[in-house]
Amino acid sequence: MDSEVEAEAFAKVRGETLVKLPDDLYIPPDALEIILEAFEGPLDLLLYLIKRQNLDILDIPIADITRQYIEYIKLMKSMRLELAAEYLVMAATLAEIKSRLLLPCPTMDDEEDLDPRADLIRRLQEYERFKQVAQNLDELPRLEREHYVASAAAPSLQQERPLPEVALKELLMALKDVMKRVELNESHHIQKEGLSIRERMTEVLSKINQHNYTEFSQLFSYKEGKLGVVVTFIAVLELLRQSMIELVQTEPNQPIHIKAVS
DSSP, X not given: OHHHHHHHOOEEETTEEESSOOTTOOOOTTSOOOOSOOOSSHHHHHHHHHHHTTOOTTSOOHHHHHHHHHHHHHHHHHTTOOOOHHHHHHXXXXXXXXXXXHSOOOOOSOHHHHOXXXXXXXXXXXXXXXXXXXXXXXXXXXXXXXXXXXXXXXXXXXXXXXXXXXXXXXXHHHHHHHHHHHHHTOOOOOOOOOOOHXXXXXXXHHHOOSSSOEEGGGGOOGGGHHHHHHHHHHHHHHHHHTTSEEEEESSTTSOEEEEEOO
């Protein structure tokens, strides 16, 4: 009996177990309400009452279950909770089954069809299966709950292509092309030309800069003849030796370009 009272108790105040609300207890309409158990419908409530007492779902004690169900409905009404119509329909169904069990019934071979609980048991078993399937589905790994989509910026696939070093052979071949052009513009006249390598080094530096590349052939003036080409070439070699310029060639057998070193 004590265990039954404890099962129906809903609160303890100063060690005293309360099984019903005091008559002189005033609860304002806007008071805070706390519901420990939330049920999704009358079948959910019935299943909870059956499992709480470890009852066999195939042999439901309708009298006890009906009494506990009605007490829960009354508790919800006393706490000013809005009841759905289906809860009241289930209460009426339980009362009907209880009354039918109290009436004598004729003896027949098929007792299962005469059991008023058969339809309710079938509905409870079906609901329990669906509820278990829903729980199993909820326990499956879910995106944005157990798993998260990883995202990362793609690395830059742009690579800098190193420029090949200019060999002396390539430089001499470029000089050879310049000499051929000089021969085409060569004129037969004799004059004294004062060409200085230092001055030509200054002229070469004035034609190039640190940011843009200048084509090798643009440093030569074909009007000066072979002597002017040789002096300019020597000036380029001297600047290169002093690391004041750098030579760049994009691909073999391609034009050579010159840029001043910062």
